[in-house]
Amino acid sequence: MEISFKNKRVLVTGAGQGIGRGIAVELWRAGAEVIAISRTKSYLDSLQKEYPSITTVTLDLANWEQSRKVLETLGHFDCLVNNAALGLTEDFLTTTPENFDLLMNVNVKSVLNVSQVVAKKMIDAKTGGSIVNISSQASKAALWGHVTYSATKGAIDAITRVMALELGPHNIRVNAVNPTVIMTEMGRLGWSDSKKAEGMLSKIPLGRFGEVSDVVNAVCFLLSDKASMINGVELPIDGGFLAC
DSSP states (O other): OOOOOTTOEEEEESOSSHHHHHHHHHHHHTTOEEEEEESOHHHHHHHHHHOTTSEEEEOOTTOHHHHHHHHHTTOOOSEEEEOOOOOOOBOGGGOOHHHHHHHIIIIIIHHHHHHHHHHHHHHHHTOOEEEEEEOOGGGTSOOTTBHHHHHHHHHHHHHHHHHHHHHGGGTEEEEEEEEOOBOSHHHHHHTOOHHHHHHHHTTOTTOSOBOHHHHHHHHHHHHSGGGTTOOSOEEEESTTGGGO
16 A cells, blocks of 8 residues: 655654654655654754755754744745654652642643644644544553653543544544653663563563554544544554553
8 A cells, every 4th residue: 555645745744763763764764854853952963864865853842932932934845744842761669849830831731732723723724633632551551650741642542532622523533642751862862671561561462562564554644634534543552452
């Protein structure tokens, strides 16, 4: 099945590295005009050096007003991938209000903000569109030390469902993907401890962690016209973790 994004403009947040970078590159390969956002300029410089025709925008999405100003200048988009997020681990009893507010601001409020601007332009242009929010298996299952992160991803799932309901009549589809541990550079570092990895792997029937390509392929499908009747889903990419 060939998926093409020719003549499509796509915005990808958190595109400097890892899953976001992989999504941006694959969409570019499929013919899309890609605009990649990250708060880290060095990551974007590396991306643009390798793929000069990808447009990069350095932007801290934690800043609501500045983000809206910049997003308004970027024009109309056919697709949006909300990938930007922060992650940290804290036990429930030691979670601080500062970290809770930080993660909520970046992981949740920025998705609301970016999506409002992009969806409004889709509605005004009467073009329809497709949005994919990057959630996590942590929104569906309790993971030790992930109370705040899990809360933000649970919020993303809820936002996805409401967006799908309210934007569907405008022919804008909204879906989420919920990956397990993905072997990005940070993922390999964070799960290099064999004892820690064994505990998680024992709960995944396929017996392995995900690769970036596993998420990229699912996102590209959901964004594409091949998924034209799929709206409001939260798709686990977890090797069966949530089935057990």
